[in-house]
Amino acid sequence: MLQVEAIKAGYGTTQVLNGVTFVVETGKITTLIGANGAGKTTTLNCIAGVLQTTGGRITWQGREISSLSAREIVRIGIAMIPEGRHVFPQMTVRENLEMGAYVRSDTMQIKRDFEWVLTLFPKLKTRLTQMAGTLSGGEQQMLAVGRALMLNPELLLMDEPSMGLAPIVVQEVFEVIKEIERMGKTILLVEQNAALALSIAHTAYVIELGNIVLSGSGQSLLTNREVEKAYLGL
Amino acid sequence: MQYFLNGLPIGAIYAVVALSYSLIYTSSGVLNWSQGDMVMLGAYIGFTLTQVFHWSFTPALLASMVVVGLVGVIVQRLILKPLRERKAPPINVVIATLGVAIITRNIALAIWGPDAQVFPSPVGDKPLQLSMISVTHQDILVVCVGILVMAILQYFLKYTKEGKALRAVAQDRRAAVLMGVDTQKSDAVAFAASAALGASAGILVAPIFFVTFNMGAGIGLKGFVAAVIGGLGSIPGSIAGGFFLGTLESLAGGQISSGYRDAITFALLILVLWLKPSGLFITKSRQKV
Numbered sequence: 001m002l003q004v005e006a007i008k009a010g011y012g013t014t015q016v017l018n019g020v021t022f023v024v025e026t027g028k029i030t031t032l033i034g035a036n037g038a039g040k041t042t043t044l045n046c047i048a049g050v051l052q053t054t055g056g057r058i059t060w061q062g063r064e065i066s067s068l069s070a071r072e073i074v075r076i077g078i079a080m081i082p083e084g085r086h087v088f089p090q091m092t093v094r095e096n097l098e099m100g101a102y103v104r105s106d107t108m109q110i111k112r113d114f115e116w117v118l119t120l121f122p123k124l125k126t127r128l129t130q131m132a133g134t135l136s137g138g139e140q141q142m143l144a145v146g147r148a149l150m151l152n153p154e155l156l157l158m159d160e161p162s163m164g165l166a167p168i169v170v171q172e173v174f175e176v177i178k179e180i181e182r183m184g185k186t187i188l189l190v191e192q193n194a195a196l197a198l199s200i201a202h203t204a205y206v207i208e209l210g211n212i213v214l215s216g217s218g219q220s221l222l223t224n225r226e227v228e229k230a231y232l233g234l
Numbered sequence: 235m236q237y238f239l240n241g242l243p244i245g246a247i248y249a250v251v252a253l254s255y256s257l258i259y260t261s262s263g264v265l266n267w268s269q270g271d272m273v274m275l276g277a278y279i280g281f282t283l284t285q286v287f288h289w290s291f292t293p294a295l296l297a298s299m300v301v302v303g304l305v306g307v308i309v310q311r312l313i314l315k316p317l318r319e320r321k322a323p324p325i326n327v328v329i330a331t332l333g334v335a336i337i338t339r340n341i342a343l344a345i346w347g348p349d350a351q352v353f354p355s356p357v358g359d360k361p362l363q364l365s366m367i368s369v370t371h372q373d374i375l376v377v378c379v380g381i382l383v384m385a386i387l388q389y390f391l392k393y394t395k396e397g398k399a400l401r402a403v404a405q406d407r408r409a410a411v412l413m414g415v416d417t418q419k420s421d422a423v424a425f426a427a428s429a430a431l432g433a434s435a436g437i438l439v440a441p442i443f444f445v446t447f448n449m450g451a452g453i454g455l456k457g458f459v460a461a462v463i464g465g466l467g468s469i470p471g472s473i474a475g476g477f478f479l480g481t482l483e484s485l486a487g488g489q490i491s492s493g494y495r496d497a498i499t500f501a502l503l504i505l506v507l508w509l510k511p512s513g514l515f516i517t518k519s520r521q522k523v
């Protein structure tokens with residue numbers, strides 16, 4: 001279980017997170033939704049060790065991880081799929097996947113995970129030698145997910161995987177997210193596509209201006225009036 | 235034809251120096267002005283090992299590359315790392331590398347003195363006459379070692395774990411951090427590899443010119459021009475730029491006048507910066523390692 005307790009963080013002198021608190025249950029999908037600039041990416045950056053918190057604490061499986069660096073976070077099995085995919089454009093699909101396992105040394109298990117990722121994304125299998133920068137947006141997103149899975153992570157942080165993708169491709173991506181949940185991974189999903197995120201999430205939180213303003217089960221928030229008005233555009 | 239051939243050895247040397255600029259530039263975003271002085275250090279260490287300690291060529295080349303590579307790591311640790319941690323603007327880093335160049339030059343002056351040293355060719359400079367054209371053994375050695383060094387770099391970048399990490403950092407530093415790559419370490423690897431490349435160029439160029447404490451300025455600038463012509467930050471571009479500049483200088487020196495050679499080089503630099511700043515040999519908008 002990941003516990004985020006009253007974390008504060010910001011850039012320079014501007015504070016962005018004003019005490020964000022939520023819980024991500026093991027083996028479940030938890031989603032964090034909110035408008036542009038609400039602090040979703042900032043929250044993920046804090047968990048991933050990319051940004052240092054200035055207050056509060058983050059614990060993962062009972063261990064405090066607030067002060068760990070990004071490298072140390074990766075090593076304890078937490079992978080992040082950044083907003084905008086960020087595949088390595090002039091490396092092949094295969095090399096991108098290999099980079100996902102950079103911190104691992106269990107060669108045999110890496111090979112098995114490589115095969116497993118390719119069965120999850122058959123499209124990538126036919127494009128192993130293609131430069132990642134020449135893939136379509138949807139394929140790049142699949143690659144970004146596959147690359148994160150190459151860590152064989154316990155916890156997967158996903159930042160707007162649906163961004164910039166056609167509806168049918170978004171559907172595909174979400175099928176994969178559900179599949180990853182079935183494999184027992186813990187997922188924290190940040191989305192602007194609130195309807196879709198809520199429909200697959202076990203628990204959901206709404207963040208506004210650096211504060212959690214609402215929480216509940218995914219289904220309950222789907223039918224919540226305020227959420228409907230503010231995020232579902234009904 | 236003869237001029238073209240004459241341009242190959244110096245072109246190979248320019249290519250190696252150009253690569254050393256590009257490698258650091260693309261992977262850590264630093265324009266390292268001490269690169270030419272790594273060439274000078276390599277030449278002096280090679281000179282000392284072969285002429286004073288009577289080592290043979292190959293071990294002297296390798297030892298010089300290792301020693302200068304370590305100097306590269308020291309530069310990264312002492313200069314780049316603290317500046318990075320303080321989030322210094324890039325221009326400060328560039329100026330700091332200029333400082334490194336001056337210090338290196340003065341250390342060399344203190345150790346080896348102000349006099350130019352002669353570095354005899356390890357294979358002799360007897361020309362090899364092939365009907366119309368003639369090449370020296372030294373020329374052949376330079377081209378072969380130059381190509382070998384470039385091939386090893388390519389292998390390192392394509393097939394080793396650290397090489398791939400270095401490319402990942404070059405292409406997307408933030409994503410590389412998310413993969414668990416230690417960017418300080420990859421910066422150090424880039425500085426070491428670049429310095430070692432420079433050292434190899436130094437040993438190759440030493441028998442062509444004299445070895446002096448300030449030789450780094452000239453060869454460093456030529457290597458930089460070659461990198462810009464080919465596309466700073468691009469490996470194939472730098473190699474092409476090096477050979478292009480080498481043969482161009484040879485043609486210009488032979489056909490026009492050797493006095494105009496450098497003028498033509500810099501005219502070309504200005505022309506490239508003006509017309510196609512991404513480099514003559516780069517087709518994609520921003521090609522990286």
Ligand SMILES: Nc1ncnc2c1ncn2[C@@H]1O[C@H](COP(=O)(O)OP(=O)(O)OP(=O)(O)O)[C@@H](O)[C@H]1O
Nearest residue numbers: 011016034035036037038039040041042043083192
């Ligand atoms: N690197 C940065 N430097 C300064 N301010 C930043 C930086 N990154 C984000 N911010 C600011 O922090 C606030 C929260 O940004 P954040 O990226 O966390 O929002 P978000 O919820 O992920 O938004 P989006 O849905 O648009 O991705 C914004 O006001 C933004 O301008």
Ligand SMILES: [Mg+2]
Nearest residue numbers: 040041042083
């Ligand atoms: Mg965001």
